[in-house]
Amino acid sequence: MLAVTGTACRPHPPAGGRSVTDMLGRSMAVPSMPRRVVSLAPSVTETMLALDFGDRLAGISDFCVVPAGMAAIPRVGGLLTPDLETIRGLHPDLLIGTTSGNDPGLASQAEALGLPLYTLHTPDVAQVLASLERLGDLLGDPPRGIRVAAEMRRRLAAVEARISGRPAPRVLFVIWAEPLVVPGSGAFLTDAIRRAGGASVTAEVPAPHPTYSIESAVARAPEVILTTADNAAFAAALRLDPAWAGVPAVMTGRIHVLDDAVVRPGPGVVAGIEEIARVLHPTAGDSEAGPHK
8 A cells, every 4th residue: 555645746736837745645746737648557548548638647657557449558567566667767747646545655766766656545435436537637627527526426426226134145356366455444345345245254354455365255154255357266266175165156166257357446446336236236226237348
């Protein structure tokens, strides 16, 4: 978890600029209309694209995915080890990072280069949606963020209405298989499962993304096991593994591989919640669901 304290990246706004406060409470000076933005995480890039700010991206991390047909964007390295010389050579006027993967030391390194680093903090779904509004404002077009966030809140309300009153199945979400990594109490994914009508069996674990023993997972007796394509082989093996044979989810075949957008704290989490809701409550219907992105 990125935890940054310190002074502003620049003590005074540039000519025609302004002071802003990021989602960690750090103040910094930025241009009134940032034009060259470096995204340091996939969720940031997804948010920029959802807000139709793709033309502002001067650089992205090695793990970011852009739509087919979009012009190539320079890569600046990994979440933990971006190449600051490459970033400086792109002449950005703003860097955007996240507490969901970027290194805490990036703030001081960016400050040393005279570059403002705006950090998003998205521990739950509400803050994911708030980040859309914050970035709309940060990039000089508040109505964009307000409009996109409002549509996503509408879709979440439609999910809530469909599953209202239904029992919440006990869910084990496998973020990573070896070692077993699960969402804990501080993970936005735990909140996403709740909003989809489930009850995460690891919700009370203190760490956001703890490693978890197979014995503990089996003992929690999940009724549904969810994971993403990165762990598809693990999901298939569960069906034949004697250690899991007595788990309700295995006995009933309720093991599902989901789109990986749900594990990133970006706009795709809403489509992920819609997908989880359909898996957990297949008879609820989704005639009110919005378009899946």
